[in-house]
Amino acid sequence: MTTEWNPTQTYWDDIEVGHEISMTEETSSQRLVIWAGASYDFYQIHYDDNFAKNNNLPDIIVHGALKGMFVGKLLDEFAGENGWIKRWAVSYRGMDPARDALTVWGKVTRKYEEGGEALLDLDVGVAQPGGTQTTPGTATVRLPKR
């Protein structure tokens, strides 16, 4: 599969409070292994079925840090080439069993200018297919003005 990269820049002027962004992320065992290699997090509950079951888990689970970085990617693509993520923070409140598709989302809660920057605050999170929220957080993104 190949993907083209032709993003359009989002401008601060065009975004209002309540604006929502989201993407869906698959969490196959293969992907978790790629993340383990990338992050040097080799804890076996993330890729070894027997190890996970022996730790009273129903299945291997998604790395918390990977969920945090899914949120970072959502914000990075929203900010675009001329925007910047000022900060983002997430809490890991619950485990996500692997293999499900997770919804990574953001919703603008505040639009303001500060220190010469055009900023948006967002609530962010990761939701399981059944709607359970495991990874609540907040973020601030700078966007260019028209």
Next chain:
Amino acid sequence: MAEPFQLTDEMKAAIGKANDPVTYEVTTQGIRLFARAVGYRNPLYFDETYAKSKGHPTLAAPPGYFGVQVWDPRRGNAGPRRMYESPFSRNLNGGTEVEPIKHAYAGDTLTAVTSLADLQGAVGRLGPMLIQTTETVYTNQNGEVVAKTRGTGISY
């Protein structure tokens, strides 16, 4: 219900202290592997020619990527110096905050200094526990701060 964990004097004394610096290497392969795992599509993180066409010196690291610690079997999984003795053996990652300041790039060597911002004794579903908040500052080889992070760890 169990009582909240009480901090030891050694723990209280460690609050606010910085740990030893840790060196991270940012490489083209590391950036591509991270970007692939997270599912990035932006060629800024995969294609050096594209990155240069956008005014960057080389491949940029996606936000939140600071490379990996230099692995040396003589040190193994030693990790950073233990700043206090803890009775707990199990750890959960409680949360992460990232404040990106500048891009990190392939070829960078980052120095990470982690300070113990806070320790709190608590009690929860898992029994007595210790909540640790750390702050890390990542500085590149030119002395520029590229990011600050804040992490919460729960020991129980």
